[in-house]
Amino acid sequence: YILSRMTDEGISYEKAVNEAIRLGYAEDPPTLDVDGTDAAHKLAILTSLAFGIPMPFKEVYREGISKITEDDIRYAGEFGYRIKLLAISKIIDNKIQARVHPCMIPKDHIMAKVDGAFNAIYLEGDFLGPNLYWGMGAGARPTGSAVVADIINISRIIRSGTNSFIPPLAHFRPFIEDIRIQDMDELQSVYYFRFSVIDRPGVLSKISGILGSHGISIHSVIQKGRRFGGSVPVVMLTHEARERDIKDALSEIDALDVLTDPTVMIRVEEG
Structure with a gap:
């Protein structure tokens, strides 16, 4: 609801949060809703059911939406994306990804059209699609x-004299010892950056040089406004890169004296 209101009406994060609390769509305080904790609890359960392995909540990576601004939503639109808080679980090469964070997804993806107080679960089956x-x-x-x-459901279980109609993991995956949780540093993704920098010659080349030294290739750049001596946004989309390299590069960039605020980073999911 919060990101939908920010996107459709152009209102601030704070105003959207207050609306959500007033309408009963978020708790008061809304911490568990906006920092990804509530979604992470649900993802831990769904991952266990989908893949037949125990998924501890503490193993789910989570990141909230409080750093998303109207600027990020606008730039995402210019790149052809909408920003959504997604809870993602995938199994790739016997490694499970379990992560909750804001994502940019293409405007024409079906999940981009889930707005307001509506939720959705999108899944892909091996044969079902x-x-x-x-x-x-x-x-x-x-x-x-x-x-x-x-x-x-609990009443039916008590009346039937059984422990449960469905096993806690729904099914048991054999060779469970071969499955492990993928560390976020191993994630391969496309990334969005918004840098707030002093409007000075050579700033863009400094940033791109650091990204290049970490093997990160730039796909697109947006730079708007001229504010001599002030702060201006520089917005980038990368080609696919590894999360560990992204973290190392941003740590180096954020230490530059030309940055006025910490870099905003959003991962991109193409579907």
Whole structure:
């Protein structure tokens, strides 16, 4: 809801959060909603069900939306993306990715059209292909419906005298010892950067030089405004790069005396 309001109405993060609290779409305080914790709890359960392995909550990487600004949303639109808070779980080469963070996704992707108080689960099966489960995910009635459904399910289990209708992991994956959680440093992704820099000759070449020294290739650049002696935004999209290299490069860039604020970084999911 918060990012949808910022995108569609151009309002600030703070105003969107206050609206969400007033309408009952976010808790008060909204910490667990906006820092990715609530989504990470759900992802841990869904990952266990999908892949048949225990997924501890503490193993889920999480990052919130509080650093996203109206500028980031506008620049994402210019690049052809929308920003969404996604909870992502994938198994690739016997490694499970389990991560919650803001993402830029193409405007024409079906998940980009999930707005307001609606939530969605998008999954891809080996033979089934892509599927979307979509519906209201916040508010008094949807929450009440989910709570009552859980109570009914627990009551049925008690009456039947069984421990559970469905095993906790839904199914058991053999050779579980071969599966491990992928460290975020191993992630390969496209990245968005927004640098706030002093408007000075040579700044762009300094930044691009550092990125290049870490093997990071630039795909697109947006630089707008001339504010002599002041701060201006420099916005970039990279080609696919490794997270560890991104972290090392940004640490070096943020130490430059021409930066006025820490760099904003958003990962890009192409679908």
